[in-house]
Amino acid sequence: xxxxxxxxxxxxxxxxxxxxxxxxxxxxxxxxxxxxxxxxxxxxxxxxxxxxxxxxxxxxxxxxxxxxxxxxxxxxxxxxxxxxxxxxxxxxxxxxxxxxxxxxxxxxxxxxxxxx
Amino acid sequence: xxxxxxxxxxxxxxxxxxxxxxxxxxxxxxxxxxxxxxxxxxxxxxxxxxxxxxxxxxxxxxxxxxxxxxxxxxxxxxxxxxxxxxxxxxxxxxxxxxxxxxxxxxxxxxxx
Numbered sequence: 001x002x003x004x005x006x007x008x009x010x011x012x013x014x015x016x017x018x019x020x021x022x023x024x025x026x027x028x029x030x031x032x033x034x035x036x037x038x039x040x041x042x043x044x045x046x047x048x049x050x051x052x053x054x055x056x057x058x059x060x061x062x063x064x065x066x067x068x069x070x071x072x073x074x075x076x077x078x079x080x081x082x083x084x085x086x087x088x089x090x091x092x093x094x095x096x097x098x099x100x101x102x103x104x105x106x107x108x109x110x111x112x113x114x115x116x
Numbered sequence: 117x118x119x120x121x122x123x124x125x126x127x128x129x130x131x132x133x134x135x136x137x138x139x140x141x142x143x144x145x146x147x148x149x150x151x152x153x154x155x156x157x158x159x160x161x162x163x164x165x166x167x168x169x170x171x172x173x174x175x176x177x178x179x180x181x182x183x184x185x186x187x188x189x190x191x192x193x194x195x196x197x198x199x200x201x202x203x204x205x206x207x208x209x210x211x212x213x214x215x216x217x218x219x220x221x222x223x224x225x226x227x228x
Contacts, residue, residue, distance in 0.1 A: 045216065048215060091161065102211045105216065
């Protein structure tokens with residue numbers, strides 16, 4: 001399977017705990033994105049990497065959220081001191097750079113987080 | 117700031133009917149990209165089409181067609197002869213820099 005993969009698919013945690021999600025992009029894709037999606041809404045941008053550099057981060061992103069992409073391959077998204085409002089689907093997407101065009105993003109299946 | 121509006125929250129049609137999903141966008145950029153994605157009940161977003169602002173040609177792919185009109189800032193999506201498997205939430209999106217700005221989605225229900 002050469003698509004975007006995410007682990008775990010589901011995570012249930014208690015309020016105040018830390019959680020970490022992993023995303024493995026399509027191998028030749030150098031751009032990687034994290035989004036959050038709640039029920040009945042479109043995805044909400046969280047952050048973006050080009051290779052290992054985190055180039056953009058949403059102003060809405062709390063300092064409890066941190067993302068890394070060591071060596072420009074897989075990425076991790078960590079949420080510290082989770083709150084019930086963090087319950088959502090966390091989506092990862094990747095795309096390839098081709099000249100100056102903006103290419104489509106391919107999405108993984110998501111990690112559904114439930115904070116009790 | 118960029119904005120994408122999908123005014124139709126939910127559409128329900130009987131199989132084999134044609135259906136059009138509306139998308140209206142706002143941007144100050146002269147070069148931009150528009151997208152449609154499908155999110156079936158399984159949850160994974162599936163890419164359908166990308167369109168750049170310089171290409172106003174309509175596109176057809178099987179039963180799917182897209183009508184891009186810069187004059188009205190619209191990028192509408194039509195499914196011809198709908199099928200039950202088309203049931204999903206459909207999202208329209210617009211790039212703002214490196215991120216995508218998404219509409220709220222239109223839930224399409226195709227009844228057998």
